[in-house]
Each structure stands twice: as C-alpha cells, then as structure tokens.
Amino acid sequence: MGLHAAKVLETLKAMGITHIVWLPDSETGFLYEAITADGSVKLVPVCREGEALAVAAGLWVGGAKPLVLIQNTGLFESGDSIRGLGLDVGLPVVMVIGYRGWLGGRPMTDSAGIYTEPILKAWGINYYLVETDHDLPKILAAQDEALKTSRPVAVLIGQEYEK
Amino acid sequence: MMDPIETLKTLSEHRTDQVVVSTMVALRVWSLVSKRPELDLPLVGCMGKASSLGLGVALARPDRQVWIIDGDGSLLMNLGSLVTIGNLSPPNLIHFVYNNSVYETTGGQPVPGAGRTDFVGLARAAGYLQAFRFDDLETLSLRLPKVLKLPGPTLVDLHVGRATALGPLPPARRTAEALRTVKAALSP
Numbered sequence: 001m002g003l004h005a006a007k008v009l010e011t012l013k014a015m016g017i018t019h020i021v022w023l024p025d026s027e028t029g030f031l032y033e034a035i036t037a038d039g040s041v042k043l044v045p046v047c048r049e050g051e052a053l054a055v056a057a058g059l060w061v062g063g064a065k066p067l068v069l070i071q072n073t074g075l076f077e078s079g080d081s082i083r084g085l086g087l088d089v090g091l092p093v094v095m096v097i098g099y100r101g102w103l104g105g106r107p108m109t110d111s112a113g114i115y116t117e118p119i120l121k122a123w124g125i126n127y128y129l130v131e132t133d134h135d136l137p138k139i140l141a142a143q144d145e146a147l148k149t150s151r152p153v154a155v156l157i158g159q160e161y162e163k
Numbered sequence: 164m165m166d167p168i169e170t171l172k173t174l175s176e177h178r179t180d181q182v183v184v185s186t187m188v189a190l191r192v193w194s195l196v197s198k199r200p201e202l203d204l205p206l207v208g209c210m211g212k213a214s215s216l217g218l219g220v221a222l223a224r225p226d227r228q229v230w231i232i233d234g235d236g237s238l239l240m241n242l243g244s245l246v247t248i249g250n251l252s253p254p255n256l257i258h259f260v261y262n263n264s265v266y267e268t269t270g271g272q273p274v275p276g277a278g279r280t281d282f283v284g285l286a287r288a289a290g291y292l293q294a295f296r297f298d299d300l301e302t303l304s305l306r307l308p309k310v311l312k313l314p315g316p317t318l319v320d321l322h323v324g325r326a327t328a329l330g331p332l333p334p335a336r337r338t339a340e341a342l343r344t345v346k347a348a349l350s351p
Contacts, residue, residue: 018223019222019223021219042222044222044251045247045250045251046215046243046244046247047243047244047246047247048243050211050212050215050241051212051215051241051243051244051247052215054209054212054215054216054219055215055216055218055219055222055247056219057216057219057342058184058215058216058217058218058219058220058221058222058223059219059220059222059223060219060223060342060346061182061204061216061219061220061223061342061345061346061349062219062220062221062222062223062224062227062346062349063223063224063346063349063350063351064219064222064223066219080209080210080212081209081212081215083209084206084208084209084212084335084338085206085209085212085216085338088208088209088335088336088338088339089338089339089342090339
C-alpha cells in the first residue's frame with residue numbers, strides 16, 4: 001500500500017485547510033499536480049522555506065487555516081522562523097515535511113534524514129510518521145494536537161507520493 | 164534624508180484601518196506615532212520575516228489593506244520575499260522600507276550595499292506593480308495619499324536618517340499577544 005496524492009489531498013480538505021504554503025521537495029510532484037488540478041485549496045509558493053512559517057502565521061492571523069509543506073532540508077533552513085513565528089507565538093499549524101533520507105527504520109546514510117528527528121525533539125515539536133494511506137488519520141491527529149496545544153506539530157512523510 | 168519620526172508620523176496620519184506589520188528599529192519608531200495599536204503587528208526578533216508575515220495577512224484578508232514597515236537590513240535578509248510577493252501580487256499590500264542604511268539595533272554598522280542597493284528597482288524587477296522612493300518629507304506628504312490608492316503590491320522606499328527617539332523595545336511575547344489581538348480584531 002502506497003501513499004496516494006489524491007488521498008492526502010482528501011485529508012487536507014477534510015481538515016478545512018485553506019492555504020498550503022509550499023516549496024516543492026523531491027517527493028511532492030504528484031501532490032502538487034493533485035492540488036492544482038483540484039483548485040479548492042490555494043497554493044502559496046515561497047522562494048525559501050524560512051518564509052513559510054511567517055506566511056502561515058499571517059494567514060492564521062487573517063482567519064485562514066494554513067498548512068506548511070516542505071522538505072526536511074527546508075526545516076533546517078526555517079530555524080529562526082519556527083522559533084520566532086512558530087514556537088514563541090504558539091502557532092497552531094501542521095508542517096508536513098518530506099523525510100528525505102528515511103529508509104523505513106533502517107540506519108540512514110543521508111544527513112538530512114539523520115538530523116531530522118533529533119532537531120524536532122530539540123525544539124520540542126511533536127511529530128508523526130506517515131508512510132501509507134493507512135497513516136493519513138495521523139495528519140488529522142497532528143492538527144488536533146496543534147490546536148489543543150497551540151504549537152506547530154510535524155508530520156514526516158516517509159514515502160514518495162503516488163498518483 | 165527624512166527624519167524617521169516625522170516620516171512614520173506622515174504614514175500614521177493617512178492610516179485608517181490598515182493592519183501594520185513593523186519590525187526591528189522601525190517598530191520602536193512606529194510605536195511612538197501609531198494611533199491604532201490594536202491593528203499593529205510588531206515583529207520582535209525573527210529578523211527578515213516582516214514581509215512574509217504581512218503577505219500572509221494580505222492573502223487571508225484581501226478586503227483589508229496591509230502595510231509592512233520593513234527595514235533595509237531586514238529586507239536584505241529575505242530578498243526572495245520580493246519575488247514571492249510579486250508572484251502572488253496581492254493588490255492590498257504596501258511594503259514600506261525604513262531605509263537608514265545601517266543595522267541600527269546593533270549600533271549602526273552599515274548594511275551590505277548601503278547607499279547603493281536600489282530597492283525600487285529590485286521590487287519592480289520582482290513583479291511589484293508600483294515602486295517609489297522618497298527622501299524628502301514634503302514630497303512624501305504630497306504624494307502618499309495617491310500612492311496608497313494605487314493597486315499593489317507597492318513598495319515605498321523611505322530614506323531616513325538615524326532616529327532621535329525610540330519607543331521601548333517590547334519583549335518577544337508582545338508579538339504573540341499582538342497576533343492574537345489583531346486576529347480577534349479581524350474576525351467577523
């Protein structure tokens with residue numbers, strides 16, 4: 001069982017997501033196609049991931065329900081935004097993060113993968129691992145947690161999206 | 164070169180219900196002249212992200228004009244946001260640059276490209292529909308009302324000198340409080 005872009009989009013729509021603040025990673029091609037073809041969730045493309053949390057914070061202030069979609073390398077890039085406009089302000093937002101380097105639990109060789117979970121733990125950001133359609137309710141759980149705790153919560157995507 | 168307090172006072176005189184995101188030393192000048200603090204979003208720290216924060220509000224609330232009072236050093240830290248904004252082209256966004264050519268917060272060291280960087284040219288090249296530069300208060304007062312009515316995104320490069328007075332540096336938690344105050348003020 002894989003992770004299907006259409007099913008992911010269905011989940012995001014069920015969550016009431018209005019905007020996806022996004023910079024493509026190597027695994028989100030099919031998801032981009034699904035979002036643009038569907039047209040009901042607005043894509044907000046940014047030039048670097050550090051913009052993403054700040055744009056999401058502004059969208060939230062304006063009453064929208066944003067979600068951030070980046071790769072783990074972009075998580076590293078976003079450090080000060082996650083600190084200042086995620087954690088410090090208590091932003092209830094889900095960050096869906098492509099888990100580059102993840103090898104299904106086997107020892108990783110890509111440093112992007114190796115440092116991902118330790119960094120999330122250092123920030124005290126809780127996270128869920130999603131590898132198949134079966135795991136998609138975890139994104140809903142992440143959103144519930146973000147709202148209840150007023151904190152960003154991460155979802156690590158450990159599998160390439162399929163069509 | 165314009166006096167910073169008089170410059171932001173001129174902006175404040177023309178403000179009605181705009182949400183105003185300000186940052187770094189500009190937020191400490193803005194706090195002296197703002198008449199609607201309940202619609203102010205001071206971004207304390209997180210340098211460079213005022214433009215991105217303002218963009219988010221502008222996209223969520225196309226019915227409301229959003230002003231960003233950025234710094235030149237701050238904008239240099241997030242120059243890609245000019246392209247992000249130019250690409251999304253929110254007509255309700257006005258991006259002021261409090262351009263004093265220095266990192267005033269840290270003691271006045273010159274920013275890279277001080278006095279040479281053309282923010283108006285950068286904004287136009289990035290897709291802003293309007294871009295203006297002002298270094299004279301009289302001209303600013305005269306032209307600002309018209310500039311504010313033009314469809315954006317608009318960049319207004321304000322050439323200011325060093326501030327002679329500053330409001331207090333708010334604690335970081337002020338940003339968290341302001342986000343919630345403005346969110347409540349904007350909710351239907």
